Amino acid sequence: MPRAKIGRIPAEDYYDERQRRWVWLFPRIDRKMSADQIVDLDTFCQIIFSHSVKRRGVAKAIIEAFVESKKPMYLRELQYKVLERIKVSSQTLSDTYKAMLKSGMLEKKYRNDPTYISRQFSNRLRDLAQYWDNYLIAKKLVPSQ
Numbered sequence: 373m374p375r376a377k378i379g380r381i382p383a384e385d386y387y388d389e390r391q392r393r394w395v396w397l398f399p400r401i402d403r404k405m406s407a408d409q410i411v412d413l414d415t416f417c418q419i420i421f422s423h424s425v426k427r428r429g430v431a432k433a434i435i436e437a438f439v440e441s442k443k444p445m446y447l448r449e450l451q452y453k454v455l456e457r458i459k460v461s462s463q464t465l466s467d468t469y470k471a472m473l474k475s476g477m478l479e480k481k482y483r484n485d486p487t488y489i490s491r492q493f494s495n496r497l498r499d500l501a502q503y504w505d506n507y508l509i510a511k512k513l514v515p516s517q
Contacts, residue, residue, distance in 0.1 A: 420477075421468075426460055430468040433457045434478075435489065444486035 410416050413432050421428040437453040438445065445453075447469060454465055469487075472478045479490040508514045 420475075426464050427468045427471070429458050430454060430460055430465055431472060431477075434469065434472065438489045444480075444488035446486050450487070 410419070413435060417428045417432045417435075421431055433454040434450060436457070437450055441449075441453070447466075450469070451462065451465055454460075455462075469478070473480070473487070475493075476490050476496055477493050478487050479492070480487045
């Protein structure tokens with residue numbers, strides 16, 4: 373009797389395979405897209421989630437939900453507000469939410485606390501950019517400024 377499959381993956385291995393291909397943020401710094409100043413949330417989400425149009429829309433809806441409510445929210449509240457705006461699966465919403473948490477765009481102090489938008493995200497990006505500049509200068513790949 374043939375084994376059950378989910379897509380091309382055997383059913384027993386599906387969740388292991390899914391965990392292996394975990395969802396992350398992949399910012400793609402593209403000269404055409406980021407040469408001009410980023411002026412809207414669509415462009416920002418397009419840079420952050422360059423690999424998935426669905427997750428781009430979910431991220432935008434999550435950010436807009438936080439902006440409208442102006443308070444920390446639990447995932448259940450957030451799910452209700454996001455699914456009101458756009459039609460996506462709960463799994464896509466959950467994956468996008470987790471990717472935003474892991475990247476630092478969203479924060480929560482403890483496991484059972486509500487989530488809020490991180491005020492540290494931009495500082496972390498600046499620190500990362502500063503490290504990269506210093507690294508390239510230290511390795512003499514670019515002239516010091």
